[in-house]
Amino acid sequence: MKALLLGLRQNSIVLSKILEMSGVDYVVLARRSSGSIDKIKMSGISQDRVLMISEITEFELLEVHSKFQYSHIFNFAADSFVQDSNLNFSHFVKNNSFLLFEILKLRSKIPDLWIFHPLSSEIISHGHEIKPQHTPVILDPRNAYGVGKALDYFACKVAHEHANMKINFCVMFNHESRYRSRHFFSKKVVNFFQNLGNNNCNELEIYNCTSQRDWGSAVEYMQLVFQAASQHLIGETMLGTGHLMSVERFVDLCISELDLDCTKTLQNGLMIWRGQNFTIREKSRDLSDAQRIMRANSEIVLKTFKQTPQIFGASLVRELLNGET
Secondary structure (H helix, E strand, O other): OEEEEEOOOHHHHHHHHHHHHOOOEEEEEEEOOOOHHHHHHHHOOOHHHEEEEOOOOHHHHHHHHHHHOOOEEEEOOOOOOHHHHOOOHHHHHHHHHHHHHHHHHHHHOOOOOEEEEEEEHHHEOOOOOOOOOOOOOOEOOOOHHHHHHHHHHHHHHHHHHOOOOEEEEEEEOOEEOOOOOOOOHHHHHHHHHHOOOOOOOOEEEEEOOOOEEOOEEHHHHHHHHHHHHHOOOOEEEEEOOOOOEEHHHHHHHHHHHOOOOEEEEEEOOEEEEEEOOOEEEEEEOOHHHHOOOEOOOHHHHHHHHOOOOOOOOHHHHHHHHHOOO
16 A cells, blocks of 8 residues: 555654654645645654645656556545635635645546545434435535535545445534644643643633533544455444434533543533633523534444444543543
8 A cells, every 4th residue: 555645734744753653654735835744843743755746737747647547535625624614715725625626636537546535424414313324425514514514425436436436425413632732622622721821811711611522542543444455444434423412512522531620510500610810701601502413323433433432431531631542
């Protein structure tokens, strides 16, 4: 296996470390930005393995293939911060789906290429119970990110079922690691606790404490993706723990793991945690968000990956606080 990883983001960083430990040769192709050098340093990836370009196109992908002869491609270059997607709807959809279509063009020139393309639980109808005997996905995107990923879903499905492409398109539920962007909830909370006492800002605002998500480990997910790539697993797949954890529970587990003295109260219907040197406040609550139950079906995950993720709840919080990769 020779792997091409697209994008210098959480999943490509985590997967690069798994590939290195497994002795697999790889390169990372990423869009150039003002913070490119800092991103490379933060990732721990050797700079000679990272190729920075202004735009990832079919031409650039073919150029890299002519030099590196990659057999597997993992597309992690998409933007994934949902809140940003609604600020520039059309740009976000175009930016996230454009690269997939550039990758699919490679089929005629690199017929044996194996492709991994992640989808998102944001495309799923949140009130729908996913049953293993049916197709996993009933679409109901509620934001630009979900719309873009829904378009990707159909493109991958057609490529796999009608064009016989070797593509694994995977509905991935929330997965976290120490390489998450600081804008994401898990990273924001973990950073807050890890930096207590290092600055004068020991107050954190969060939202929607009753919201529940299927939170898993990006490290464990990428290990399963690597196994799928090694076995050339193709078709529609799903990755999630099948377990739900609320925002409130996530904060509680952080406090418990760090053994912090704290009181938790409800004030005007909103949660407040007060410790000796910190305060965490729930600023507001969106009841419709609390009704979005986003949980993977473990039977589907087991059927496709032959095992289910085991890191969730307390074990996930412990991994994030300890900075494990």
